[in-house]
Amino acid sequence: MNSSLDAHLTENVNEDSTDAPLPEDSTKSKRAIYIGWLVIIFFLVGVVGYATLNQPAPTSAQKAHSLETQIKCPSCEGLSVADSTSPIAINIRALVLKMIKENKSNSQIMLYLESKYGPSISLSPTGSTVASFTWYIPIFSVVAAFLLIISVAFWRSSLKLKMRVKWLKHRKRLERSSRLRIKIIGLTFIGIGLLYFILSFVGVKLPFNDVGKSTVSTEQMISNARTLANLGQEQAALVIYTQIIQDDPQNATAYAERGWLITQAGAQAHDEKVINEGVDDLNKAILIDPQLSEAHLFLGTVIYQDNHKPSAAIKEYSIFLKYNTNEDLLNASKNEILSCYKAAGITPPHIP
Amino acid sequence: MSLTVLVIAISLIAILASRPQINNVTVSSPLLGNQAPNISGLSLFSNKSISLNSFKGKYVVINFFASWCSPCHVEEPELVAFNFEHYSQKNVAMLGITFDDTASNATGFLRSNGATWPAIEDRSGSIAISYGVSEPPETFLISPEGIVLAKLIGPVTQKGLDSLISKSASKN
Incomplete structure (x- = not known):
């Protein structure tokens, strides 16, 4: 794989040997932009990572309250059981807390209530897999945007590599490996953040996750x-x-x-x-x-x-x-x- | 003058005709066609244990009620008449479930209306939730095999319940 890439680079050197070298100022300016992009990406990844790591693990009461806001009060118009004081809403709240205490997941609780009251009991699409996917599209979009920015940055850097290969061939290899390291580190950060978010969401108790009780x-x-x-x-x-x-x-x-x-x-x-x-x-x-x-x-x-x-x-x-x-x-x-x-x-x- | 009277009369007829039917409103429920959730508890009258399973082989009318609920007062004489009608035939059993009510108030309500069927106090509301009840009165008709045949919201009538049972019996 590496030998074929080297051959390709050598070929490019031969093909472009008549091209005039790029001015030094232009190269420096592009490098500055590239570094700027990396700083922005790392800053954003850092912010997302920090925010994710500092997100407190919900207590049972908080979990219950959060779920209660997604359950429609069966005897009210447009109110969740969290906001209603009707007898059935109070009973459902007690049941939700009891089921959470029994380690039932949100979807298990919603499925139980839907099996009794029908799908209209749910104010949010937690009961259906397809609907859940739609619900999380914004989160996936943000992650996809990060990945896209990184891809574009690396694509641009690969273009620069091609242009500068004439006189920076040996340095390019070093830069490429350094970029690869940056890419791995960046993706690892994003991966850890995503994993942490997913584990927090499914209710796994994680370190740094028990502060800031409401x-x-x-x-x-x-x-x-x-x-x-x-x-x-x-x-x-x-x-x-x-x-x-x-x-x-x-x-x-x-x-x-x-x-x-x-x-x-x-x-x-x-x-x-x-x-x-x-x-x-x-x-x-x-x-x-x-x-x-x-x-x-x-x-x-x-x-x-x-x-x-x-x-x-x-x-x-x-x-x-x-x-x-x-x-x-x-x-x-x-x-x-x-x-x-x-x-x-x-x-x-x-x-x- | 006579035109005014005619307009008023037509308006009244239109209003009365457009009023929704309040009795025997059957609604859909995820429970319909499925095995009825089991109910067990102590009878308000005798303090003896009651279970829905013990009524197998009979149609069962499960009525969620409360002493503070006005429509429950409206339907209670109809339920009493329905119970009396089927008492000698022994093909129908009735079971009352309290909804957000105290045992003493519920017992007083049933006794004052002449209701003699067993009733259970649902203190935690878990029976109501297991039947998808929103507010009283709600009534469920259970087949002799224990299948939920109908869910009715609001006050029911003797005639309406008889009609549901006849329909079910004719299908079998």
């Missing part, structure tokens, strides 16, 4: 869990709180609200062990955030109602009253707190 999504999950708990679907709410805690072990609100649900379930079943599990969660919440008023309210209520220790409960209630800013919570718990103070034989503070 608090918005966690807030959304807490809101979902509260809605479910208010609808009497405590089990689904507990699944969500547990997921939030797995994703963010420092989330005091999730610990507090999960603890409250568990203590309530334990109280209903008259199971002291379950109540204690809930109390553990409440204590963890207070340990993480000692000023989290709702955790003190829940703990105070458990101590007063389940442990029948009003004096001990007052300590928690007083911290709740000190830090609470939620008027609804205060109104809902006011009578309970006053009753506790009365049971302890202590004059209650003024509660607005």
